[in-house]
Amino acid sequence: IGGPVALYTLDNNVLTTEQRQFYEDNGYLLVKKLTSDEDIEHFRKEFVRICNKEGNPLGVLIMGDKICKPNLIRSEKTVNKVRDFWEDEELFRYRTLTEVLKYVECFTGPNIIAMQMMLMNKLPDSGTQSSREREMQKLLVCLGYHSPPIKFFHGLLDCDEKSPRVHLVMEKGDTVFFHPLLIHGSGINETSGFRKSISCHFASSECYYIDIKNTTQKHLEKEVFLSKVMQGKRINL
Numbered sequence: 042i043g044g045p046v047a048l049y050t051l052d053n054n055v056l057t058t059e060q061r062q063f064y065e066d067n068g069y070l071l072v073k074k075l076t077s078d079e080d081i082e083h084f085r086k087e088f089v090r091i092c093n094k095e096g097n098p099l100g101v102l103i104m105g106d107k108i109c110k111p112n113l114i115r116s117e118k119t120v121n122k123v124r125d126f127w128e129d130e131e132l133f134r135y136r137t138l139t140e141v142l143k144y145v146e147c148f149t150g151p152n153i154i155a156m157q158m159m160l161m162n163k164l165p166d167s168g169t170q171s172s173r174e175r176e177m178q179k180l181l182v183c184l185g186y187h188s189p190p191i192k193f194f195h196g197l198l199d200c201d202e203k204s205p206r207v208h209l210v211m212e213k214g215d216t217v218f219f220h221p222l223l224i225h226g227s228g229i230n231e232t233s234g235f236r237k238s239i240s241c242h243f244a245s246s247e248c249y250y251i252d253i254k255n256t257t258q259k260h261l262e263k264e265v266f267l268s269k270v271m272q273g274k275r276i277n278l
Contacts (some may be wrong), residue, residue, distance in 0.1 A: 049148060049220055056141040056147050064148075068220035069182055071209060075140055075216040085237060087131040088160055092120045098129035115237060123160045132160060136241050144218055145243045152246040164235035180217065182225045207254065 049068075050061045056070075064070045090096045091103065092115060104122035105115070126132040135141070136155040145153055209217060219225060221242070230236045253259050 049199065051147055051150055053147055055143055061147075062221075064218070067182075067207075068207075068223035069225075070144075070218045072144060073212070074214040075144075076138065076214045078214065080135075080138065081214060083131060083243070084135060084160070084239060085212060087129065088162065088237065089117050091123055091126075091129070092117045096129070098126055098132075100128055101126045117162065120162065121162050121164055123162075124158070124159060126160070132239075133158070135239050136243075138227050141216065144216075145223050148218065149243055149245040150247075154244055154246040154248070155241055156244050157242040159163070159240050161238050161240065163225075163230040163238075165233055165235070180211060180225060180227050182207045182209060182219075 047061060047065055050056060050064055056064075060070060087096070091098070091101065094115060102122075102124040103115070103120055104124065105119050123132070136158060142153060211217065227238075253262055
């Protein structure tokens with residue numbers, strides 16, 4: 042990029058100068074129709090198969106909607122998230138799509154690792170507006186939170202109502218690439234259908250894990266342990 046040094050994008054022949062500068066300034070990049078209808082249909086069918094207990098991939102975490110009654114039968118109508126599907130060949134295939142990785146490489150470099158994956162199923166709203174505020178349609182992005190100077194603590198305590206925001210209207214097959222610190226969220230589903238999306242956190246494979254004891258993130262260790270206990274796994278605290 043001519044002028045300022047790029048902080049978040051790498052030199053290659055995929056992104057245009059305008060796209061790189063947009064990501065540097067705003068922390069996201071929307072690519073239209075990146076995923077094919079055929080792939081999307083395969084992923085949708087696999088999600089429904091898991092919901093209907095026709096498949097039980099090792100390690101998968103299935104989360105129901107909080108407003109659904111606990112005695113309801115598990116189905117597409119009651120499940121709103123499927124996580125950690127590393128052992129599900131079909132859903133895991135998303136992170137290998139060449140059309141997606143082509144863009145991921147612009148931010149991580151050629152050595153890429155998938156850190157976390159989730160399929161979200163936004164149920165039709167029941168009138169409780171349990172997802173977010175009604176004015177948040179589709180996908181909301183709070184601009185500027187990815188840029189230096191970044192505070193020692195990065196989180197959302199008191200969001201400035203005057204901070205710049207963008208509502209992204211996305212269609213089937215569209216993909217948005219976020220900077221990891223960019224604050225974003227989705228609104229309620231006002232349609233009669235189910236709105237699905239797959240998210241994946243990518244990183245450079247040169248990244249490595251650290252022991253978070255005695256750091257500002259030490260509380261996360263306990264939260265992860267407790268989540269494993271609640272799933273019924275034997276673990277030493």
